[in-house]
Amino acid sequence: MSASPSRTPTTAAPAYAERLRLPWWLWLAGLASAALLALEVWMGGDGVRAWLPFAVLLPATVAGLAWLGRIRIAVTDGELRVDDARLPAHFVADVIALDADGRREVLGVGADPLAFVVQRPWVSGAVQVVLDDPADPTPFWVVSTRHPVELAEALLAARDAAR
Template sequence: MSDSAVRGHDDASSPRSVRYREKLVPSPGVWLLVGVFGLACFAVGAPINIPVAIVVAVVLAAGLGLLLWSSSPVLEVTDRSLQVGRAHIEREFVGDVEIFRGESARQAAGPQADGRAFMNFRPWVSPLARIQITDPADPTPYWLTNSRHPEELARALGSEERGEDG
């Protein structure tokens, strides 16, 4: 699947109907840096042996790209649950969603963050969604995660999204 959200997937035969799915893959700028990394590896090895430098550069750049891709977390909302990376919670314990952009996102992720919160950050995605957790047995007050489409995430969770622009 692509890194964009999947919307409106309703398959009655599916045991879990996906309402929203997003993989937080690196932005085009990060992929450009992976290419620059490969060129730098080639430049270091080229004076010694050009064919070996090409192989090393391709292997290292591909390895870095694979690492970035495979470590990109998935946000998924189904009829029954919310998953953010490896964290998972039943939908009945999900409250309101608040959206932050710009300076307010920086404040929400830094000085105003609660140390008990679950946080899922990727530097190549700037909007944040703060998802309230209503489980009385869970000491985590909220989940704070990046999302390229936080309004769609909030709608999939059935929340009246509130936003703060900065």
């Protein structure tokens, strides 16, 4: 019986990486709202009803806010990664950096219902990734990002390297 060599996956350093975290003021507003609700319940009860709202609502709020800020965006290993979704760079036809008005126009009334959208309202910028894949009905991706120009450049460079 021969031992096979162990293989470790090799990943290149990302050309672009970002996490769409919530801004501090949303954390403050969420925690203040949860504390106010727990305080309202505390004022009307005693015993377990007095401390249980704080023990449940505050950790649940922290977990919910952390979950909202979990989305990671990266251009690495010749693909765009948005949370769990992966787009190989050779399927990218074009990348358009969008400001707040451009994002509103792309996602507005005339938006394509087949588009893949990862949008966070607290992030004003975005990129529109136009696809060139005849087997995929998705015409484009719209992804929120705080640095749309840098993401567009990294994705176009990955596309050019893949071709």
